[in-house]
Amino acid sequence: MSASAHNHDREEALAFQPKFDASGLVTCVATDAATGDVLMVAHMNDEALRKTVESGEAWYYSRSRKALWRKGETSGHTQRVIEMRMDCDQDAIWIRVEQSGAACHTGRRSCFYRKVDAGEGGLRLSFADAERVFDPKAVYRK
């Protein structure tokens, strides 16, 4: 089959055939089912994908820790999956979730707590929705 026939199949068929990258991962975007805000961008391997669908809770693969990871297993701030979608070329997943507490390890509801704007001399960040839901030092201490 030609490359373009492969692509057409991935885009228009209903077979689940994720296009994992060289590390065996797809990108996953989690949005807040209530507000539409993006909570986080992370990665899933094949096992994380399957565990997420089977359990109805988000599982990811941590590239830094090189480990499968149930979201909230340390913090208790789990994500209940309302809907999972696959993109056209099957290398990205979108999950709409009910977020318990906060998604970000810094304690914020969303990882996207800073805006990017043009400033003098280049781009700069400013805080937006940056108040903490929890104290990361208390939650993640050993």
Added chain:
Amino acid sequence: MSASAHNHDREEALAFQPKFDASGLVTCVATDAATGDVLMVAHMNDEALRKTVESGEAWYYSRSRKALWRKGETSGHTQRVIEMRMDCDQDAIWIRVEQSGAACHTGRRSCFYRKVDAGEGGLRLSFADAERVFDPKAVYRK
């Protein structure tokens, strides 16, 4: 400076210091400013980031074509950026956009036109919001 001090700085400071991957890219999620739906997941290099902020329209870097790309330059379906945000570790961007027409090259409004569910014998896809806004054969023909 230690790795953890570097991380703290990236997370809590207001310096724009994107963490590009080995290919010089960050992940970018575009959502519909009106509905909160995820329209697409793509990549930006440093130039795409800067052009996006300067112009107020989304620019990406195509990994397959190895080229900078103004969204809509062929189709006319541009993205006006309402807000740009950076995530905690500065390797992902979220833009809320006003999408003209459709984001997906298949002609759908969003690239995420298929749901993932558990089926007999494994995961499967089903169409959702899959009607086409435009005919890709007419738009992209040479």
